Amino acid sequence: MSKITVIAGGGPAGLTAAYELLKRTDIQPIVCEATDAIGGIAQTYNYKGNRIDIGGHRFFSKSERVMHWWFNILPLQGAPAADTEELGHEIDFAAEAVIEYLCPECLPDDGVGKRNGLTVRRKAPDPEREDQVMLQRPRKSRIFYRKNFFPYPIAITLTVARRLGLWNTFFIGLSYIKAQVSPRKDESYLDAFFINRFGRRLYETFFRDYTEKVWGIPCSEIKSDWGAQRVKGLSLKRAVTHAIKDLLSSDFKKAQEERETSLITRFYYPKFGPGHMWETVADQVRRCGGVVRMQTKIVGVQWSVVRDPEREGRRQKAVTAQPLITSVTVENVDTGEREEISCDYLFSTVPISHLIQMMHPVPPSDVVRVASGLIYRDFMTVGLLTRKLHVEEKGKEPAPMAPDNWIYVQEGQVRVGRIQIFNNWSPYLVADRKNTVWIGLEYFVNEGDELWNMPDAKMIEFGISEVEKIGFMREEDVLDACVLRMPKAYPAYFGTYDELEKIREFTLTIPNLFLVGRNGMHRYNNQDHSMLTAMTAVDNIVAGSEDNANIWEVNAEQVYHEEKKPS
Secondary structure, eight states, X not given: OOEEEEEEOOSHHHHHHHHHHHHHSSEEEEEEOSSSOTTGGGOEEEETTEEEESSOOOBOOXXXXXXXXXXXXXXXXXXXXXXXXXXXXXOOOXXXXXXXXXXXXXXXXXXXXXXXXXXXXXXXXXXTTOSSOEEEEEXXXXXXXXXXXXXXXXXXXXXXXXXXXXXXXXXXXXXXXXXXHSOOSOOSBHHHHHHHHHOHHHHHHHTHHHHHHHHSSOGGGSBTHHHHHHSTTOOHHHHHHHHHHHHHSSSHHHHHHHHHTOBOSEEEEETTOHHHHHXXXXXXXXXXXXXXXXXXXXEEEEEEEEOOHHHHHHHTSOOOOEEEEEEEEEEETTTOOEEEEEOSEEEEOSOHHHHHHHEESOOOHHHHHXXXXXEEEEEEEEEEEESOOOBOOTTSOOBSOOOOSEEEEXXXXXXXXXXXXXXXXXXXXXXXXXXOEEEEEEEEEOTTSHHHHSOHHHXXXXXXHHHHHTTSOOGGGEEXXXXXXXXXXXXXXXXXXXXHHHHHHHHHTSTTEEXXXXXXXXXXXXXXXXXXXXXXXXXXXXXXXXXXXXXXXXXXXXXXXTXXXXX
């Protein structure tokens, strides 16, 4: 391998870049991951055999390229999982798997399947007997509000109207009409964005409290770009239109059911959580000549204005010298030992504020100012192992279990934002799934604030008290617990975010620097979007293109990510 790419970060974007480089070029990737865990926020944390998916990662994409990539790493199941029959899941089982391995060293030595070079054709895996398998799972997410469940995203149905109360529903309608007659002209901020689409009353019922939990500031201070990415194409007008069509339908019940499931009804999921995918990818990268260095952080990025004869030759004319990344300085987190690595390319998935701070010489002052003003939201999970749940829903007996993958907690009197039920993501995430329920209470925090600094034992007590308060669980049923902290989980759409273009324009002048992934671009990308940014960057290298603006076009389409495609 004649050239070297340093990749800052071992999450989905960084590992996708490493894999694609090995597959399609002769460039050696060196992945530097500052922690001891593969996958970034898409890692899987193993606590005594009970696994936590930090933030929840559905493996679903409208990109066929990404879907094929995932199934090539972990093929789709060909037989029932441990809970398929008892829960009555409808699964589209695969008959066979066709896997194209990255290099000969990755080929399995079990003799299973027919081989043609690096391609193996075999029977689809059985999750009860094999680990390298992708499951298909039912999708269920709801809003929990005043001891009632509501569909997510909110749909206008008779059931929803009854749970809200007829008078409340009536006033929601009036509020919406007012917003349509006299909409806010300035939609720069999130409160106006939501009110114009849903009316003030519905916004205050289902959007305000949860959104302010996520970001920790009023919606009036958050740029509307985040709302545009998360609720693309959704509005109360659309929901009401669908509800009227339902009422006029000859098959009202069927229409109502379809409206309640307007989003994807199934998704794919690695047997042992998202980290299972990225640990498998990291293993293949290592086997095929790539380097994955754990607990190694980048502390310096050297760049300079140089002449590059090879680039000039490609352009077939003399060009003005341009800035290029020349080397990076890495530090071993354990020993503090530093090393400088010369490189031909740098892929950065680290927070932009860190990248700009590490660059030598110092970038233009305006770029430094914008980078230092970018804000991030941090994340905590309280894992609770319990004998059962105790979900108190109005008009029903307390339930020992709920069918959801995760539940949005809209109640304003508690700080927990979401509740994950890991049993429903994969039965293999729970050590004793038949006798225990493994849940995650998710908190959106700022590093160094009261909750972040709270000792684990106190944080566990706090979490238990909150789920008891909303009628979701009893303290006496808790068997064990743990606390996880994930810094800089969410790039925020406030601070100097509205000046991000200045950083984008500066970095685009350095053709061998690629900003990819969620934090790398300070954009609220989903996992598949992060992967596509890395794939696009490698596409540019392969094509010899030095215009990397197309990376920033990923996830710019105005289509709601998880909405079902029209039949």
